[in-house]
Amino acid sequence: MAFAMHCPHCKCGNVDPFEVMARGHVDWMHCSGCARHFYFLIAECKACEEESTFAWQGAPLPSEMKALRCRACGLPVELLDEPTFSDRLGRG
Numbered sequence: 001m002a003f004a005m006h007c008p009h010c011k012c013g014n015v016d017p018f019e020v021m022a023r024g025h026v027d028w029m030h031c032s033g034c035a036r037h038f039y040f041l042i043a044e045c046k047a048c049e050e051e052s053t054f055a056w057q058g059a060p061l062p063s064e065m066k067a068l069r070c071r072a073c074g075l076p077v078e079l080l081d082e083p084t085f086s087d088r089l090g091r092g
């Protein structure tokens, strides 16, 4: 199933055509609508096994990621140990 990721800038939907978005990893992509980049995360809920998608205009803070809740059941989503950032982000 391909994901539609809604751009936080212009709200248009971006589909991952390759279905390669990693779960539990923060990554970024260019919006096909406004060409700006945004950060996103796909996390699987351990309670209901639904996958929720989150998107930010800028790199999310660790505190923001800890506060994420499943879109389906509302329970906190369980991230992989420490959320990892894509190497492409070049942290710092």
Ligand SMILES: [Zn+2]
Residues within 6 Å of the ligand: 007, 008, 009, 010, 011, 012, 031, 032, 033, 034, 035, 036
């Ligand atoms: Zn956009």
Ligand SMILES: [Zn+2]
Residues within 6 Å of the ligand: 045, 046, 047, 048, 049, 050, 070, 071, 072, 073, 074, 075
């Ligand atoms: Zn859930």
